[in-house]
Amino acid sequence: MRILKTVLYVIVAIILLLFIIxxxxxxxxxxxxxxxxxxxxxxxxxxxxxxxxxxxxxxxxxxxxxxxxxxxxxxxxxxxxxxxxxxxxxxxxxxxxxxxxxxxxxxxxxxxxxxxxxxxxxxxxxxxxxxxxxxxxxxxxxxxxxxxxxxxxxxxxxxxxxxxxxxxxxxxxSLPETPEVSVIEQPLMPQKYIGIKKTIGFNPSEIHAFMAESYQAIMTFIQKNNIQCTGPLASFYFSYDENMKTMEAMPAVPVPLETNVRLPDGMQYHDIAPGNSVMVIHIGAYEGLASAWNALEKYIKDKNLEVNGAPFEVYLTDPNVDKDTAHWQTQVVFPIK
Structure with a gap:
């Protein structure tokens, strides 16, 4: 019994020591x-x-x-x-x-x-x-x-x-280096879009959901009304609030210039007038687009140019067709005077 008590005391002492440590x-x-x-x-x-x-x-x-x-x-x-x-x-x-x-x-x-x-x-x-x-x-x-x-x-x-x-x-x-961003000045051709404008947060999940729902709604509408989609999908960005972490964006689908069908609530026409622009073609996943935007904003500032309308992105590659993000091409455009 004395041995058992001794063993128990030792065990308790060890546990207490470990606890103190x-x-x-x-x-x-x-x-x-x-x-x-x-x-x-x-x-x-x-x-x-x-x-x-x-x-x-x-x-x-x-x-x-x-x-x-x-x-x-x-x-x-x-x-x-x-x-x-x-x-x-x-x-x-x-x-x-x-x-x-x-x-x-x-x-x-x-x-x-x-x-x-x-x-x-x-x-x-x-x-x-x-x-x-x-x-x-x-x-x-x-x-x-x-x-x-x-x-x-x-x-x-x-x-x-x-x-x-x-x-x-x-x-x-082992990967190829990301190419240097090249800014191009080029004429801006007239184009008409149907879009859905909304103020949303910077959260990528919220942006993705809003754009997917908007494109689906617009494509359903134009197909129902026999309106042709004349090019790749785009998204316009009218303003952003750094403090509130929000921006006013409009996913849009290009349609013929002569389109004048009455639009349902929530949709609107957006026209691009002929003029000038600066643009960058970004190759790669969408999360890398910031480099294109930064390059364009710096170019506009260095050249003392004046922006003339909402900048926009044109998604030249359909991610539903080509799943490899290394192949994705996105055109970022700033209309200028």
Missing amino acids: SLFLPSKLVFENSVNISAKNSTVYPLVLNYQNWEKWDPWVKADKDMKNTYTGVPGIGHKRTWESKKQGNGSMEIVEAETNKRIKAKLMFQDSGKPAWDNWQFDETPEGTKVTWKIEVETGFNPIVKYMFAFTKGKMNKVFKDGLDNLKTLAE
Whole structure:
């Protein structure tokens, strides 16, 4: 009996000691690593922003070929990946902040975890290319078991980070460089559109849903009224509010100039008058369009030009026909005086 009591005292002492030690362990753990990649940030950034690209470099995916991934939303804020894995466990990650070619922040939720972790990416331009920093922040709270679990896995996590960044580096450096943006001045031809104008948020998921619904409604209307669609779909942007994070946009379908059918509520005609314009043809996924817009705005400012109407995008490639984003061509146009 005395031996049993001694054993119990030792066990209690060990548990108490481990508990006391856990009080000195941090309630927030940070896993972080960086790599220098010989590629532009405009090449690297989409490989992280689009969760479907993670299948090409993510070490957790590579470690479990049976992992089931589900993706929702378009790449950007609101884009989400949910996974089910017998080896890695279940969980999800959703982008909550994104600054084109600069940084990404996502909320990580693991199965049976009450608190989120935060997945952070930083893309810093360097003379040789891009310095990419990957950091995950985990709030352990005061739970000693969770503290010990993450403390003991820190070495493994650091290796996973290194492997992931090395895979990302190899992939990014194997891709062709994003071409320099070339601005072209050209005449603007007259064109009539039917569109649906609305003020919406900057959230890519909201934008995608609004545009898809609008195009569907307009195409249904013109087909019903035997009106021909005369070219690729477009979208006009009339204003944006940086503080409110909203913009006034109008997805539109080109129709013959002579079209004068009465439109249903919510639809309107938009005419482009003949004149001049500056334009850029962007090749690649839509999340890279910011570089085209930035180049045009800089060109207009440097040349002291005056904008004459709403700028617009023309989607030369139908993404429903060609699924490869590397082939997508989008024309960004600013009418000028």
